[in-house]
Amino acid sequence: MEFFERFAVPHPSPAIYASMVAIGLTVIAIFAGLTYFKKWGFLWREWLTTVDHKRIGIMYLISAILMLFRGGADAIMMRAQLAAPENKLLDAQHYNEIFSTHGVVMILFMAMPFIIGLMNFVIPLQIGARDVAFPRLNALSFWLFFAGAMLFNISFVVGGSPDAGWTSYFPLAGNDFSQSVGTNYYMIAIQIAGLGTLMTGINFLATILKMRAPGMTLMKMPMFTWSAFIANIIIVFAFPVLTVALAMGTLDRLFGANFFTSNNGGMDMLWANLFWVWGHPEVYILILPAFGIYSEVISTFARRNLYGYKSMVGSMVIISVLSFVVWVHHFFTMGQGAFVNSIFSITTMAIAVPTGVKIFNWLFTLHKGKIVITTPMLYSLLFIPLFTIGGVTGVMLGMSAADYQYHNTMFLVAHFHMVIIPGVVFAMLAGLTYYWPKMFGFMLNERIGKWSAWTIGISTLVAFMPMFFSGLDGQARRMYTYSEASGFAIWNMISFIGAAGLAVGFALIVYNIYYSFRYASRDIGSDPWDARTLEWSTHTPVPEYNFAKIPQIDSVEPFWDQKKHGKKLFEGELEKIHMPNNSGIPFIMGILFFLWGFSFIFAMWIPVIIFTLAIFGCMAYQSFEKDHGRYIPLEEVEETENKLGGNR
Amino acid sequence: MMKELFPRKQVIGFIFSLVLTAVALLVYFMDMSFAVGMTILLVTAFIQAGLQLILFMHAGESEDKTTIYTSIYYGMAIAIITVLGTLLTLVWTYQFQ
Numbered sequence: 106m107e108f109f110e111r112f113a114v115p116h117p118s119p120a121i122y123a124s125m126v127a128i129g130l131t132v133i134a135i136f137a138g139l140t141y142f143k144k145w146g147f148l149w150r151e152w153l154t155t156v157d158h159k160r161i162g163i164m165y166l167i168s169a170i171l172m173l174f175r176g177g178a179d180a181i182m183m184r185a186q187l188a189a190p191e192n193k194l195l196d197a198q199h200y201n202e203i204f205s206t207h208g209v210v211m212i213l214f215m216a217m218p219f220i221i222g223l224m225n226f227v228i229p230l231q232i233g234a235r236d237v238a239f240p241r242l243n244a245l246s247f248w249l250f251f252a253g254a255m256l257f258n259i260s261f262v263v264g265g266s267p268d269a270g271w272t273s274y275f276p277l278a279g280n281d282f283s284q285s286v287g288t289n290y291y292m293i294a295i296q297i298a299g300l301g302t303l304m305t306g307i308n309f310l311a312t313i314l315k316m317r318a319p320g321m322t323l324m325k326m327p328m329f330t331w332s333a334f335i336a337n338i339i340i341v342f343a344f345p346v347l348t349v350a351l352a353m354g355t356l357d358r359l360f361g362a363n364f365f366t367s368n369n370g371g372m373d374m375l376w377a378n379l380f381w382v383w384g385h386p387e388v389y390i391l392i393l394p395a396f397g398i399y400s401e402v403i404s405t406f407a408r409r410n411l412y413g414y415k416s417m418v419g420s421m422v423i424i425s426v427l428s429f430v431v432w433v434h435h436f437f438t439m440g441q442g443a444f445v446n447s448i449f450s451i452t453t454m455a456i457a458v459p460t461g462v463k464i465f466n467w468l469f470t471l472h473k474g475k476i477v478i479t480t481p482m483l484y485s486l487l488f489i490p491l492f493t494i495g496g497v498t499g500v501m502l503g504m505s506a507a508d509y510q511y512h513n514t515m516f517l518v519a520h521f522h523m524v525i526i527p528g529v530v531f532a533m534l535a536g537l538t539y540y541w542p543k544m545f546g547f548m549l550n551e552r553i554g555k556w557s558a559w560t561i562g563i564s565t566l567v568a569f570m571p572m573f574f575s576g577l578d579g580q581a582r583r584m585y586t587y588s589e590a591s592g593f594a595i596w597n598m599i600s601f602i603g604a605a606g607l608a609v610g611f612a613l614i615v616y617n618i619y620y621s622f623r624y625a626s627r628d629i630g631s632d633p634w635d636a637r638t639l640e641w642s643t644h645t646p647v648p649e650y651n652f653a654k655i656p657q658i659d660s661v662e663p664f665w666d667q668k669k670h671g672k673k674l675f676e677g678e679l680e681k682i683h684m685p686n687n688s689g690i691p692f693i694m695g696i697l698f699f700l701w702g703f704s705f706i707f708a709m710w711i712p713v714i715i716f717t718l719a720i721f722g723c724m725a726y727q728s729f730e731k732d733h734g735r736y737i738p739l740e741e742v743e744e745t746e747n748k749l750g751g752n753r
Numbered sequence: 754m755m756k757e758l759f760p761r762k763q764v765i766g767f768i769f770s771l772v773l774t775a776v777a778l779l780v781y782f783m784d785m786s787f788a789v790g791m792t793i794l795l796v797t798a799f800i801q802a803g804l805q806l807i808l809f810m811h812a813g814e815s816e817d818k819t820t821i822y823t824s825i826y827y828g829m830a831i832a833i834i835t836v837l838g839t840l841l842t843l844v845w846t847y848q849f850q
Contacts, residue, residue, distance in 0.1 A: 338827070342828060342831050375839075429834055
């Protein structure tokens with residue numbers, strides 16, 4: 106019994122016990138359902154062992170949407186708690202746990218997989234490749250991310266959630282002040298998911314550099330591919346910092362090291378420093394692919410080419426460098442003095458310039474375009490004004506002297522939500538709606554889609570604009586309650602209404618998926634949006650090998666040129682096609698990493714050693730395995746091509 | 754004939770990298786000031802890394818030469834900015850105040 110006491114939740118409540126029961130029942134239902142409908146074999150062959158970038162992309166997207174609802178439930182609980190003064194819905198400890206997990210889940214387990222999922226699905230199609238450079242590594246990336254995400258998500262029912270904020274600043278996150286295993290979950294789960302992300306970064310750099318179709322020079326790549334390319338460069342250079350910081354934090358918490366303690370030569374500020382050396386570039390890892398999606402969507406539905414291609418690329422390259430030199434603006438008030446703050450204030454303002462260039466490029470693309478308002482376009486048009494509110498308040502926060510007024514208030518919370526929701530979430534919803542027909546062979550209903558876009562757009566304003574005011578009035582972030590005399594009540598009530606509106610908006614999206622799945626036409630062709638880039642030139646559903654013949658590229662918009670100017674995109678004869686084999690190793694390694702991480706969190710060293718050996722065993726097996734892939738025979742390629750409507 | 758087969762460049766490079774290692778080890782075995790020791794370590798480390806990348810990992814010998822060198826320079830720039838910026842923020846600023 107003593108052994109099991111460590112798994113108990115240190116600060117339980119009826120809601121947590123109810124969640125335990127719900128999680129248990131869901132797991133039983135999934136296992137029973139899979140067994141009853143005899144789907145285990147199907148699941149294993151088609152999904153768990155797949156190395157197909159399209160399926161991995163879809164699995165990322167499903168995980169992202171699940172995590173969106175997990176993080177969204179956290180958000181609703183927080184807004185409900187704050188909706189009235191002296192509210193007793195949550196106590197301080199639960200509130201701490203909820204805002205900590207909300208942040209981590211939304212950034213690392215919602216936004217990141219959403220972006221990586223779209224990159225996975227779209228990029229090989231956009232550059233005319235048959236898969237990514239390292240398909241099996243790609244599967245491993247996904248399963249590591251998934252293991253990390255699941256590990257993080259069980260924390261609140263096994264051992265206790267992290268409660269030191271999503272930034273997990275030391276010394277609060279150290280053993281003295283965070284005694285439960287919560288922060289261990291933070292350190293280990295993010296470490297595992299972060300390894301997956303780092304692999305993705307390397308994989309996509311190699312893919313974009315080496316696997317483009319003949320004729321597609323760097324300056325002929327579609328804008329989404331460019332943005333993902335830059336984002337992956339930032340991943341490769343920023344994530345190692347997180348890996349090191351988390352490893353040092355783990356050593357502090359589990360092995361009594363003193364990197365971030367306040368005595369024995371440790372330096373607690375170093376954690377904040379390292380966290381933001383990674384954390385600020387991370388912001389651009391999220392926003393650049395989102396900008397890429399907007400570029401694709403706006404150019405498609407303005408029915409013209411993207412304005413200022415070169416300046417778009419140039420501004421992203423400048424952002425990739427500047428994103429590494431602004432991190433101190435996250436802790437202007439930590440005491441480093443006016444000189445250092447001034448330097449980082451200036452670099453921070455400088456980053457607004459290339460971002461402004463991009464905004465103007467989109468506006469100029471819309472100018473004289475024949476604008477078609479579809480759901481993805483609606484999200485993109487809502488993005489421009491809403492994101493500008495977030496951006497301008499960011500410049501306000503960037504002025505270090507003024508920042509002393511805003512620091513750690515709801516003003517900051519409002520700022521980054523107004524950046525991330527219109528910037529990233531709208532882009533992901535636009536991207537999901539835009540690429541939905543390519544993924545699943547039917548379109549989402551436009552009417553419901555537009556309703557949800559407007560609901561989400563307006564609710565974003567209702568939810569976050571009041572925080573600017575209550576923040577300027579002095580409401581601190583992460584405060585679980587406030588007095589009636591403070592006057593914050595009205596702003597927080599409005600904000601709660603906005604949060605409820607957002608919930609309605611996302612529920613509409615779910616309903617839209619259900620509705621369209623049942624009623625939407627399956628006869629939509631392969632190019633339902635009349636788009637311009639290569640991914641729309643292949644069939645829907647996309648065959649396993651993406652392109653039967655490798656396309657020949659000589660412009661930025663090869664597919665548009667084929668449609669409007671009669672250029673030949675696909676030439677030559679059909680041939681047998683070489684494809685990678687499926688593999689169970691990545692999935693098994695994901696499970697092993699989950700168990701390894703779980704044992705590590707609870708400092709159970711014997712299982713840690715066993716699972717470490719097992720992981721190395723998998724790697725050794727992988728190294729000695731002879732797998733040269735397989736060929737899809739010519740007859741099968743011809744058959745598929747004929748069935749899908751011939752090769753135009 | 755033997756001259757062409759003998760990998761002269763690689764052998765010299767190998768000996769040179771051993772020498773660099775030996776010089777770096779001096780810092781541990783000899784009694785010297787912190788500044789001198791760190792300078793020796795930094796200089797030998799960078800030469801060693803360059804030697805390994807160029808001579809033994811063939812950084813400049815394929816068509817991807819530009820990509821490889823660009824990413825190395827970019828990585829170095831980011832690393833230097835991070836280290837100097839961190840020192841500025843957490844150490845130097847308190848020394849000059």
